Amino acid sequence: MKIYTKNGDNGRTSLLNGQSVLKTDDRIELLGTIDELNSQIGMAKVLADDELRERLTHIQKTLMFMMSGVAAPMKREYRFEESETQKLEGWIDATEDSFPRVKDFVLYGGCEESARLDVARAVARRAERRFRVVAQKFVADKKAMQYMNRLSDFLYVAARYADYKAENIRSEGVRQEVIRDILKEPHGSRRRIDN
Incomplete structure (x- = not known):
C-alpha cells in the first residue's frame, strides 16, 4: 500500500468520524500543532537522561491519545483523564525541588537540551491557544486543555533543570582545568610570599 492516497489533493481531509473538512479547519490546525509538539519533544528526548526520556515518551503517547479526542470529541473512549495532569504536576514539583530554580527572566539557549x-x-503554548479557538467554535475536552497548559509548565521546568545541570558541568570543567594547571606548575616558579 502506497503512503500517498491523493485524497487530500483538493485541500480537504477527514476527521475520525468521517466528516470531510478543509485542511485549514481549526481542528486540523490544532491536530497539526500537537503533532509538531510531539516531534519537538522527540527532538528533546534525544539528549535527555533516562528519567526525562521515559517521561517524554509517556507524554508523546499521551499526546497521540489527545489527538484522537480532538478528531472525535464525542467518543467517550477518548475522554481525557485528570490523572495525567496530576502526573505532570508531580513531575513538576519533583523537578523544582531538586535544584534552586532561577526566578528571573531567562534567556533561552543555556545548553542544547534546554533549547530543545x-x-x-513554545509549541505547547501555541497548541493551548489553538485548543481555546476549537473550544469556542466546536467541542473541546477541558481536561485535555488543562493538560496542555500544565505540559508547557513541565517543559519549562525541565529546561531550567537542564541549564542547571549544564552549568554545573561547565563549572566542574573549569575547576578541574585550574587544578590541572596548578599541578603542572613547577614548584620553583611559584611566587614566594614573604611576611
Whole structure:
C-alpha cells in the first residue's frame, strides 16, 4: 500500500468520524500543532537522561491519545483523564525541588537540551491557544486543555533543570582545568610570599 492516497489533493481531509473538512479547519490546525509538539519533544528526548526520556515518551503517547479526542470529541473512549495532569504536576514539583530554580527572566539557549525543551514548550503554548479557538467554535475536552497548559509548565521546568545541570558541568570543567594547571606548575616558579 502506497503512503500517498491523493485524497487530500483538493485541500480537504477527514476527521475520525468521517466528516470531510478543509485542511485549514481549526481542528486540523490544532491536530497539526500537537503533532509538531510531539516531534519537538522527540527532538528533546534525544539528549535527555533516562528519567526525562521515559517521561517524554509517556507524554508523546499521551499526546497521540489527545489527538484522537480532538478528531472525535464525542467518543467517550477518548475522554481525557485528570490523572495525567496530576502526573505532570508531580513531575513538576519533583523537578523544582531538586535544584534552586532561577526566578528571573531567562534567556533561552543555556545548553542544547534546554533549547530543545524550550522550543517544545513554545509549541505547547501555541497548541493551548489553538485548543481555546476549537473550544469556542466546536467541542473541546477541558481536561485535555488543562493538560496542555500544565505540559508547557513541565517543559519549562525541565529546561531550567537542564541549564542547571549544564552549568554545573561547565563549572566542574573549569575547576578541574585550574587544578590541572596548578599541578603542572613547577614548584620553583611559584611566587614566594614573604611576611
